[in-house]
Amino acid sequence: MACIFLSMGLLLNCVYVNMERSGKRRLFKGDKALVRFENVTFEYIRRDEEGNVDGITTALDDLSLHIRKGEFIAILGSNGSGKSTLARHINALLSPTKGKVLVAGYDTCNVDDQFKIRQSAGMVFQNPDNQIIAETVEEDVAFGPENMGIPVEEMTKRVDDSLKRVGLYKKRLESPNRLSGGQKQKVAIAGILAMKPECIIFDEPTAMLDPVGRRMIIETAHELNKKDGITIVLITHNMEETVGADRIVVIEKGKIVMEGTPRQVFSKGEELKSLGMELPVITELAQRIGLEGCVLTREEFVKAFERAQD
Ligand SMILES: Nc1ncnc2c1ncn2[C@@H]1O[C@H](COP(=O)(O)OP(=O)(O)OP(=O)(O)O)[C@@H](O)[C@H]1O
Numbered sequence: 001m002a003c004i005f006l007s008m009g010l011l012l013n014c015v016y017v018n019m020e021r022s023g024k025r026r027l028f029k030g031d032k033a034l035v036r037f038e039n040v041t042f043e044y045i046r047r048d049e050e051g052n053v054d055g056i057t058t059a060l061d062d063l064s065l066h067i068r069k070g071e072f073i074a075i076l077g078s079n080g081s082g083k084s085t086l087a088r089h090i091n092a093l094l095s096p097t098k099g100k101v102l103v104a105g106y107d108t109c110n111v112d113d114q115f116k117i118r119q120s121a122g123m124v125f126q127n128p129d130n131q132i133i134a135e136t137v138e139e140d141v142a143f144g145p146e147n148m149g150i151p152v153e154e155m156t157k158r159v160d161d162s163l164k165r166v167g168l169y170k171k172r173l174e175s176p177n178r179l180s181g182g183q184k185q186k187v188a189i190a191g192i193l194a195m196k197p198e199c200i201i202f203d204e205p206t207a208m209l210d211p212v213g214r215r216m217i218i219e220t221a222h223e224l225n226k227k228d229g230i231t232i233v234l235i236t237h238n239m240e241e242t243v244g245a246d247r248i249v250v251i252e253k254g255k256i257v258m259e260g261t262p263r264q265v266f267s268k269g270e271e272l273k274s275l276g277m278e279l280p281v282i283t284e285l286a287q288r289i290g291l292e293g294c295v296l297t298r299e300e301f302v303k304a305f306e307r308a309q310d
C-alpha cells in the first residue's frame with residue numbers, strides 16, 4: 001500500500017494542470033461559430049528548380065470544423081497530422097486549396113479581409129525567441145496596434161492594459177531578451193491582446209518552456225477565455241494541458257478522427273494510443289490501479305481512490 005501511495009505521489013507531482021471545471025461544461029454565448037472550416041483540403045506543393053511539381057502533401061483532407069465563440073478547443077494529433085496547417089488557416093497565413101475558411105464571417109481567401117482576420121485571430125508560436133522584434137517589452141507589445149494605425153493615446157492605453165492583463169506591466173521598459181521563456185510568451189500574448197482579438201491560436205506554446213512557464217501560459221489562456229470571453233485554440237502534445245478544454249479535436253492525416261469533451265476523448269484510451277498518443281498521467285494511473293470511471297483531475301483521483309477503499 002505504501003508503495004502505491006509513493007508512486008501515486010510521484011506521478012501526481014507530474015500533473016501540473018488541474019483545470020477541469022468541476023465537471024460542468026460551459027454555456028457558450030449563443031452557438032455562433034466564430035471559425036468555420038467547410039470541407040477544407042490543403043496541399044503543400046513542392047516544385048523543382050524549373051518550377052515543375054515535384055511532390056504534393058495533402059496536409060488537410062476535406063476537413064470540416066466549427067469553433068464556437070467563447071469556446072476553448074484543444075487540438076491533438078501526432079507529428080505531421082496537420083495541426084499547424086490548420087492553425088495557419090485560422091489567421092489566414094494559409095488559404096485552402098479546396099473548401100472555405102470563415103473567421104468572424106470573413107473569408108480567409110479574400111486578400112482585402114486578411115488584415116482584419118489577423119487582428120481578430122492572433123497566433124502564439126512555439127519558440128518565444130522568434131516572436132520578439134523590439135528593444136523593450138512595451139515597444140514589442142505596441143507593434144501590432146501601431147501597424148493597425150491606432151492613435152498614440154489609445155495605443156498607449158492598450159499596451160498598458162495588455163501588459164497588466166498578463167502581469168508584466170512592471171517589466172514594460174525592460175528588454176524582452178532578459179525575460180524567461182514563459183514571460184516572453186506572455187509578451188507575445190500581450191501583443192495580441194493589444195489588438196483586441198476575438199480568438200487566440202496557440203501552436204504548441206509551451207513546448208520550449210519549463211514546468212513553471214507551461215503552467216503560467218496555460219493558466220493565462222484559461223483566464224483570457226473565462227474572464228475576457230476570448231476563443232482559444234490550443235495545439236499541444238501535452239495531454240494534461242487539454243484537460244480543462246471545452247472540447248478536444250484529434251486530427252490524423254489531415255482529418256478529424258476523434259472529437260468530444262476531454263472525458264469523452266480520454267475514455268477511449270486504446271483508440272488514442274493507436275493514434276500515437278498517451279492518456280494524461282493521472283488518467284493512466286487511475287486505470288492501471290483499477291479505479292472506476294475516467295479520472296481527469298487530482299480531486300477526482302482522490303475521490304475515486306477513497307470510493308475504492310470503502
Ligand atoms: N512548408 C511545407 N512544405 C511541404 N510540406 C509541409 C510543409 N509544412 C508542413 N508540411 C507537411 O504537411 C503535413 C502536416 O504538417 P503540419 O506541420 O501541419 O503538422 P503538425 O501536426 O503541426 O506536426 P507537428 O506536431 O510536428 O508540429 C506534414 O506531412 C508535413 O510534412
Ligand SMILES: [Mg+2]
Nearest residue numbers: 083084085203
Ligand atoms: Mg505543428
